[in-house]
Amino acid sequence: MRPRAMELLKGLEPGDAVGLIAIAERLLLPAGSVLFKLGGEADCVYAIENGRISLSLPMQVGGREQEVLVEERTAGETVGWSALVPPHRFTLTAMTLIDSEVLAFPRAALLKHFGADPAVGLLVTRNVASVMGQRLQVLQAMWLREIQRVVQMTLASQSAAL
Amino acid sequence: MELFLMTLVLALLGVVVSGVLFAAAAGVNDPGATVTVRAPARAAAPARFFVDRAAAPPVPIDVVLLQIEQHVRLEQAAAEAFLHAPTRQSLHSRTMSPLVH
Numbered sequence: 687m688r689p690r691a692m693e694l695l696k697g698l699e700p701g702d703a704v705g706l707i708a709i710a711e712r713l714l715l716p717a718g719s720v721l722f723k724l725g726g727e728a729d730c731v732y733a734i735e736n737g738r739i740s741l742s743l744p745m746q747v748g749g750r751e752q753e754v755l756v757e758e759r760t761a762g763e764t765v766g767w768s769a770l771v772p773p774h775r776f777t778l779t780a781m782t783l784i785d786s787e788v789l790a791f792p793r794a795a796l797l798k799h800f801g802a803d804p805a806v807g808l809l810v811t812r813n814v815a816s817v818m819g820q821r822l823q824v825l826q827a828m829w830l831r832e833i834q835r836v837v838q839m840t841l842a843s844q845s846a847a848l
Numbered sequence: 849m850e851l852f853l854m855t856l857v858l859a860l861l862g863v864v865v866s867g868v869l870f871a872a873a874a875g876v877n878d879p880g881a882t883v884t885v886r887a888p889a890r891a892a893a894p895a896r897f898f899v900d901r902a903a904a905p906p907v908p909i910d911v912v913l914l915q916i917e918q919h920v921r922l923e924q925a926a927a928e929a930f931l932h933a934p935t936r937q938s939l940h941s942r943t944m945s946p947l948v949h
Contacts, residue, residue: 747916748909755917757924820931827927827939834940835948 687735687761693817694733694764694791697809706806709799710789721765721780721788728768728776730790731814736761737786741778753779757821764817769793771818919945 695703710733715721721732721739738760742753756778759765768776770793800807922945930938 747912748906750909752909752913754913755920758921823931824924824927827930828923830939831923831926831943 692733692735692762692764692789694731694810694813696813696816698806702803702806702809705803706791706799706810707789709795710791713788713790715782715786715788717782717784717786719782719786721782722776724776724779726776728766728774728793730766730792731764731769731796732766732780733789733791734759734761734763734765735787735789737788738783739765739786739788740781740783741765742781743778753781757824758783764814767814767818770796770811770814915946919943919947 695706698706712735713721713732715737722728724743738758740755741757741759743756744751745754746752747754765780765788766776768774769791774793796810800810922943926938926941926943929941
């Protein structure tokens with residue numbers, strides 16, 4: 687995947703993108719690998735180069751706690767932006783669904799890089815803000831659709847009870 | 849003596865009237881009456897919700913988890929389609945999710 691096709695690096699000059707990638711560690715993860723866990727210290731932001739990653743939360747299913755898919759992210763997308771947002775704790779668990787390749791950007795190195803090149807810092811921060819905004823809007827829409835169903839089911843059961 | 853006889857007759861009359869009233873209330877004065885045995889309320893009630901559920905084979909958890917995953921993927925796609933073209937129709941577009949149908 688071309689660096690500029692990654693949502694985290696969008697808008698960067700090729701040289702700036704290469705410079706930023708230089709501070710990242712490339713991770714090759716077989717299917718089923720846990721990238722990060724709910725509640726864990728968020729030290730890195732991850733850009734998915736190849737593969738597919740599930741973001742899940744624990745839920746009671748059939749009397750047992752199960753990890754349930756909340757979101758799914760693919761090549762070019764970013765996961766783990768909790769590393770850039772206090773209190774720097776992951777609020778989901780990320781696991782590879784297939785063999786995947788990700789770039790791990792350590793927070794400390796990123797902030798140092800941004801300090802040295804504020805223009806790059808601004809662009810990357812805007813990209814992260816854009817990712818967060820889109821995820822929020824998607825989740826708002828998903829939430830409203832579920833609420834709509836709950837309302838319809840409640841009204842239907844109340845009508846049936848009358 | 850007359851007073852005694854009058855009291856006795858009234859007492860006997862009272863006993864007879866009470867007996868007749870009791871018999872009428874108990875229904876024993878009607879030899880043709882049939883005894884109706886009410887069916888127990890439980891037998892007349894419809895089948896119970898939880899009994900039916902217990903009798904149904906449980907859905908394997910793996911199947912439920914797959915259905916949830918499919919539901920989330922479909923909902924995420926629908927929500928992303930809404931963001932590309934935000935309208936009331938796209939927000940409430942129908943889903944093929946097995947959890948809804």
